[in-house]
Amino acid sequence: MSAALTLGPVLFNWNPERWRDFYFRVADEAPVDTVYVGETVCSKRAPFLAEHIPAVVERLAAAGKEVVLSTPALVTTERERAAVRDLIEHAEYRLEANDIGALAYLAGKPHDIGPLVNVYNESALAWMAGNGAARVCLPPELTRDALRALAGEAAKHAVALEVMVFGRLPLAISARCYHARAHGLHKDGCQFVCNQDDDGMQVDTLDGEAFLAVNGTQTMSYTYNALLAEMAEMSAMGINRFRLSPHSLDMVAVARLFRDVLDGRTAAGEARNRLAEMVGAAPLSNGFYQGREGVALVGMETD
Amino acid sequence: MELICPAGTLAALRAAVDAGADSVYCGFRDETNARNFPGLNFSREELREGVRYAHAHNSQVFVAINTYMAAGRPQAWFKAVDDAHACGADAVILADIGLLDYASKTHKDLRLHLSVQASASNPDAIRLYQQRFGIRRVVLPRVLTIQDIAKLNKEVDIETEVFVFGGMCPMAEGRCSLSSYATGNSPNVQGVCSPASHVRYEQRDGDLVSRLGDFTINVFEDGEPAGYPTLCKGRFVSHDKAQYLFEEPTSLNAVDLLPELKAAGVMALKIEGRQRGRAYIAAVVKQLREAVDAFERTGKVPSSRALQDLAEGHTDTAGAYKKTWR
Numbered sequence: 001m002s003a004a005l006t007l008g009p010v011l012f013n014w015n016p017e018r019w020r021d022f023y024f025r026v027a028d029e030a031p032v033d034t035v036y037v038g039e040t041v042c043s044k045r046a047p048f049l050a051e052h053i054p055a056v057v058e059r060l061a062a063a064g065k066e067v068v069l070s071t072p073a074l075v076t077t078e079r080e081r082a083a084v085r086d087l088i089e090h091a092e093y094r095l096e097a098n099d100i101g102a103l104a105y106l107a108g109k110p111h112d113i114g115p116l117v118n119v120y121n122e123s124a125l126a127w128m129a130g131n132g133a134a135r136v137c138l139p140p141e142l143t144r145d146a147l148r149a150l151a152g153e154a155a156k157h158a159v160a161l162e163v164m165v166f167g168r169l170p171l172a173i174s175a176r177c178y179h180a181r182a183h184g185l186h187k188d189g190c191q192f193v194c195n196q197d198d199d200g201m202q203v204d205t206l207d208g209e210a211f212l213a214v215n216g217t218q219t220m221s222y223t224y225n226a227l228l229a230e231m232a233e234m235s236a237m238g239i240n241r242f243r244l245s246p247h248s249l250d251m252v253a254v255a256r257l258f259r260d261v262l263d264g265r266t267a268a269g270e271a272r273n274r275l276a277e278m279v280g281a282a283p284l285s286n287g288f289y290q291g292r293e294g295v296a297l298v299g300m301e302t303d
Numbered sequence: 304m305e306l307i308c309p310a311g312t313l314a315a316l317r318a319a320v321d322a323g324a325d326s327v328y329c330g331f332r333d334e335t336n337a338r339n340f341p342g343l344n345f346s347r348e349e350l351r352e353g354v355r356y357a358h359a360h361n362s363q364v365f366v367a368i369n370t371y372m373a374a375g376r377p378q379a380w381f382k383a384v385d386d387a388h389a390c391g392a393d394a395v396i397l398a399d400i401g402l403l404d405y406a407s408k409t410h411k412d413l414r415l416h417l418s419v420q421a422s423a424s425n426p427d428a429i430r431l432y433q434q435r436f437g438i439r440r441v442v443l444p445r446v447l448t449i450q451d452i453a454k455l456n457k458e459v460d461i462e463t464e465v466f467v468f469g470g471m472c473p474m475a476e477g478r479c480s481l482s483s484y485a486t487g488n489s490p491n492v493q494g495v496c497s498p499a500s501h502v503r504y505e506q507r508d509g510d511l512v513s514r515l516g517d518f519t520i521n522v523f524e525d526g527e528p529a530g531y532p533t534l535c536k537g538r539f540v541s542h543d544k545a546q547y548l549f550e551e552p553t554s555l556n557a558v559d560l561l562p563e564l565k566a567a568g569v570m571a572l573k574i575e576g577r578q579r580g581r582a583y584i585a586a587v588v589k590q591l592r593e594a595v596d597a598f599e600r601t602g603k604v605p606s607s608r609a610l611q612d613l614a615e616g617h618t619d620t621a622g623a624y625k626k627t628w629r
Contacts, residue, residue, distance in 0.1 A: 174474045
């Protein structure tokens with residue numbers, strides 16, 4: 001089976017027109033097979049994107065991309081629940097669940113599981129398959145050994161596994177908004193300050209070392225996850241879907257780079273150097289996959 | 304309302320029971336529980352003895368098996384459930400959907416509680432666990448306000464348990480890999496957060512620097528009380544401003560909210576702190592027992608000065624129960 005490249009949902013609070021234009025360009029130019037669309041981090045942002053979603057999904061579908069709608073990661077209020085229900089009931093596209101609550105509505109319908117749902121082992125994967133999951137994007141914390149074990153189980157259920165291979169990693173979600181807090185505000189009166197940071201707000205240690213990135217209620221890695229050479233290894237395990245997470249750099253170029261690696265046109269080592277250059281100041285990391293701390297970069301010293 | 308108390312040792316379990324715990328929760332001495340600390344937790348023999356002691360004093364024992372099973376080797380978790388059942392535990396507290404599936408099919412007479420680590424934050428999620436696995440109680444994640452809890456209890460017919468005292472995650476529990484990003488060890492997988500094995504304290508120009516893995520979590524000036532470098536309780540810099548970006552080094556103390564929690568339909572009140580010593584457990588359980596009893600008797604909560612003194616850094620917060628925390 002040839003490998004599929006997918007584009008996860010935009011996790012950041014981009015200006016709505018920019019968000020729309022980003023997807024228009026993806027539709028026209030990016031060599032990705034599946035595109036996940038939807039506001040997964042903060043329900044306060046969702047209304048601004050809503051008016052652009054029909055045009056975006058139509059353009060993506062017309063360009064031959066498979067469109068999947070992603071549900072929110074943290075659902076607590078009645079309004080947020082209603083939004084999930086509404087999304088699932090009226091969806092003309094496939095759904096990706098990012099919270100267990102959504103699974104109640106998706107039971108028996110083919111659907112995807114997002115990386116923010118805890119699928120750590122074969123039993124959980126088998127349960128998800130039994131509930132109708134056809135594809136599962138695994139949590140970024142999993143190691144190579146865990147992925148291998150899960151790939152074996154996935155084959156038994158004809159579930160396709162997907163792994164995040166590019167971008168800042170979502171590490172935590174909270175009811176509290178750290179973006180607002182950093183600006184001396186509360187979530188209720190946040191003034192949408194998260195729109196000031198296209199790739200998240202840099203968080204340094206007191207020593208001035210870059211450590212994390214805050215994206216509203218979500219806390220992310222400062223480093224950019226980059227699994228390039230690892231893709232061949234995963235393909236050998238039977239994992240054939242690789243997810244890119246959108247950032248403000250040229251994502252079309254990123255997608256082409258990963259596609260070239262998958263198709264054997266560019267060596268992983270060369271691709272890693274080019275990717276590091278495109279990302280800029282933030283280092284790349286692959287520690288989780290390698291069974292180390294997530295921030296680590298193993299076997300990828302810049303030549 | 305029931306009082307659910309932590310125990311990391313048999314001595315702490317006895318102390319909690321003696322101080323008036325309705326139930327004590329504990330874990331086995333391995334990665335199957337979210338307080339997998341050196342020198343802590345129960346052997347099978349100790350659990351059996353703990354259950355015997357608790358039952359003799361009209362108290363119950365819940366066993367937390369609330370990490371996520373490791374791919375490729377789930378046996379330790381399955382066995383933990385089997386052994387908790389065999390030891391006579393009154394309930395097991397689980398988070399992993401695969402383990403819930405196993406427990407509900409294998410031990411139909413075993414009472415299942417949904418751990419806070421499952422982070423079931425809405426009625427749809429809770430109902431799914433209830434319908435598919437027969438869970439009897441949910442420990443609510445610390446992301447909900449009291450209003451959210453009240454609505455939830457009106458909608459779902461299930462016992463709800465909430466944390467009222469002790470350490471508090473500002474992140475949705477069971478959905479955080481900050482610790483493993485810095486150290487390779489996480490609550491979900493290894494059952495540890497910001498583990499002591501990766502902590503270092505350094506003296507630097509008269510300051511005390513606390514480090515976790517390769518990262519500075521806090522710097523204390525001479526004489527400033529230094530806390531443990533739990534990652535999310537550290538001081539960090541954004542936009543040139545240093546602050547406790549995620550949460551201050553503070554404890555949850557919701558004892559003043561007992562009337563609101565009861566009115567919201569909460570059945571059980573939980574104390575965090577299986578890693579704490581016997582004397583602390585005895586003191587906290589005693590204080591909370593008195594507060595709950597006084598409230599049930601008079602409808603009023605007595606002043607909680609003594610509890611505040613037991614809080615980390617002697618500061619406390621009502622956390623997410625109040626909307627302004629967000």
